[in-house]
Amino acid sequence: MDLGIKQELINYLGNLGIRIRCLRFAIVLIMLFFFMDLYLSDFREDVILLGEKCNIAVLPFLQTSDYYMKIVFLAIVYFYANVPFMEKKELFYIIRLGKECWGRRNIFYIIGSSLVIVVCFFVFSSIEILSVAKFSCSWDSIYKTLSLTGGQNLGFEIPYAIIKEYEPFILGIIVFFLDWLVVMMIGLIMYVISLYGQRILSSIIAIVIVFLPSINAWLGGILIYYSPISWLDCSNWRIGYDNRKPDLSYMLVAGIFFNVLLIIISQYRVKKMEWKTQDD
Secondary structure, eight states: OOHHHHHHHHHHHHHHHHHHSSHHHHHHHHHHHHHHHHHHHHHHHHHHHHTSOEESOOHHHHTTOHHHHHHHHHHHHHHTTTTTTOOTTHHHHHHHHOHHHHHHHHHHHHHHHHHHHHHHHHHHHHHHTGGGEEOOSSOOHHHHHHHHHOTTTOSSOOOHHHHHHOOHHHHHHHHHHHHHHHHHHHHHHHHHHHHHSOHHHHHHHHHHHHTHHHHHHHTTSTTGGGOGGGGGSGGGSOOSSOTTSOOHHHHHHHHHHHHHHHHHHHHHHHHHOOOOOTTO
16 A cells, blocks of 8 residues: 555544544434433343344344434434534644645545444444344344234334345345445535535434435335435335335445545535635
8 A cells, every 4th residue: 555545544544533532422322322222122121021032133123213213313413513523623734734635534534433333333232132132144033023023012113024035144234334324424415515505504404314204204105215314224125026115226326326426526615615714
């Protein structure tokens, strides 16, 4: 690897570490852990009632809860509400590094922080059910039973079609990348809008995106192809030939394309921006 690129990567990783060690991120983690426990406590009780151990891959099903996803993504909107990250010595870095390098620094931070958040999704959900879980390469009778009966107080759905279609490991990988793409998308949308306008506008638009699944349900499902947070609910995936729902290739390609487009737009905007000091 070229020494200049290697040093730049080290600097970006250092910036990620400094920025993410903040009270804002700690609050998001606490909220995430608390609401996961709120939803998974009833799931643990159902598993104990059935007297067996369950597969640890519960996160894809937890994300079928529309209310849970609203709370999680509102926390993510709060986390990225300080875009375009002009706190402390950022003006110094703009002057020292140049606008384009500073823009790449911000993009790397959004990509890296979204990855950290998604890793926390999986770690926290695993910790929450560890007492009743086991590691297995196939679905056990617990998930099959709960998918057919719904459990006693289960706050989320376990679609039987998904269990039949995907093995736990494959489903986990798919959900991991979809989560990463969508969390990154929220951060980049807020970043781009903030570069062109005001932070409050970026937060309002992000909140509208968070509530799109509810708007989609109210409209009878016509927005599902344009509601990225709806894609994280595996019950909305196309199984078979139901064209009313998007398939995985559409969701993954659309997520990658839109994120790349936002990165290009943000770098173009940063390059064209004129920075003014108080003395100007």
